[in-house]
Amino acid sequence: HLSTTSVARAGQIHEMIVIGGGLMGAGIAQVGAQTGHKVTLVDLNQEVLDRSQARIQASIQRVAKKQFQGDPSAGETFVQSALANLQIATQPHAALATADLVVEAVVENLELKRKIFQEYDAIAPAKTIFASNTSSLPIGDIATATQRLDRFGGLHFFNPVPVMKLLEVIRIPETSDATFQAMLDWGQAMKKTTVKCQDTPGFIVNRILVPTMMEAVRMVERGDASTRDVDTAMKLGAGHPMGPFELADYVGLDTVKFILDGWHAKYPDQPLFKPSDMLNQLVDSGKFGIKSGEGFYKYEKK
Numbered sequence: 424h425l426s427t428t429s430v431a432r433a434g435q436i437h438e439m440i441v442i443g444g445g446l447m448g449a450g451i452a453q454v455g456a457q458t459g460h461k462v463t464l465v466d467l468n469q470e471v472l473d474r475s476q477a478r479i480q481a482s483i484q485r486v487a488k489k490q491f492q493g494d495p496s497a498g499e500t501f502v503q504s505a506l507a508n509l510q511i512a513t514q515p516h517a518a519l520a521t522a523d524l525v526v527e528a529v530v531e532n533l534e535l536k537r538k539i540f541q542e543y544d545a546i547a548p549a550k551t552i553f554a555s556n557t558s559s560l561p562i563g564d565i566a567t568a569t570q571r572l573d574r575f576g577g578l579h580f581f582n583p584v585p586v587m588k589l590l591e592v593i594r595i596p597e598t599s600d601a602t603f604q605a606m607l608d609w610g611q612a613m614k615k616t617t618v619k620c621q622d623t624p625g626f627i628v629n630r631i632l633v634p635t636m637m638e639a640v641r642m643v644e645r646g647d648a649s650t651r652d653v654d655t656a657m658k659l660g661a662g663h664p665m666g667p668f669e670l671a672d673y674v675g676l677d678t679v680k681f682i683l684d685g686w687h688a689k690y691p692d693q694p695l696f697k698p699s700d701m702l703n704q705l706v707d708s709g710k711f712g713i714k715s716g717e718g719f720y721k722y723e724k725k
């Protein structure tokens with residue numbers, strides 16, 4: 424029965440699995456390891472895992488340099504103990520036997536996410552909480568692939584994960600109070616500030632950020648202002664660290680388009696979610712932003 428199922432209680436999430444070795448998955452695994460959790464980062468592709476491990480090492484060094492200025496030996500201890508908390512694996516089975524929490528951060532493909540959670544659900548112990556880091560898919564649509572709706576929620580991080588202080592904690596109607604509290608407590612243990620949100624499109628940040636980016640695109644499409652001037656205006660006039668076009672290039676134009684198209688398909692009458700020719704053309708021509716070398720701006724290949 425739902426209400427009697429015991430979950431990893433408040434403060435009891437010690438062992439976690441992160442699924443997906445991309446930018447977000449690596450960042451979540453890193454922060455978990457840095458804050459003393461036993462972390463297993465799972466990805467089917469060993470090359471992806473090797474790349475994430477290198478990225479995590481570089482990022483932990485950056486964090487250590489900042490946190491332990493003037494005390495390199497304490498910094499080195501921090502780096503080594505964080506790395507010791509982190510395992511990589513192409514299969515989850517061993518780690519799943521004792522995991523308190525699974526955080527999924529694979530590509531935004533509903534069927535793939537459902538398939539993974541269905542497989543994990545069959546193997547994981549009853550106590551294990553499942554969560555998705557999806558930016559735009561409904562948590563409820565993912566959760567129904569499992570038999571543990573009461574132990575399912577959303578844990579949405581922001582890029583770059585080691586730097587951004589926010590964690591959105593999302594509940595579906597079936598999420599139990601114990602599960603929700605355990606997720607909030609875990610967020611605190613991860614040294615993030617948590618906010619609570621229902622399972623609504625984009626949760627809090629993306630629901631505001633994506634329409635803001637699109638409003639900026641529409642201004643430029645109308646010829647009201649230039650890309651550069653919109654960015655300058657929002658940085659110097661509104662205090663944003665990046666302008667909307669810089670941020671779109673940073674997040675990835677393919678990602679922005681994917682989020683927008685998904686919402687538009689579901690809510691065709693919502694003008695804030697209307698597609699844009701300019702964005703579609705950039706994505707169609709392979710201009711995804713920083714990662715492809717060009718988006719709204721051009722970047723030097725690293």
Ligand code: 3HC
Pocket residue numbers: 482483485486489557558580581582583585586587629632664665670674678
């Ligand atoms: N790992 C560790 N540390 C990092 C890092 C990383 N990957 N990236 C940056 N840092 C640290 C740096 O060491 C630096 O520390 P310092 O201040 O002590 O030198 C600090 O962060 C600032 O970095 P930089 O000096 O390189 O650059 P900036 O000052 O320009 O800051 C930024 C970079 C933090 C990315 C800042 O521009 C910013 O906050 N931008 C907005 C980011 C944002 O809005 N993200 C959310 C996107 S939406 C999202 O993720 C949701 C998804 O679902 C789509």
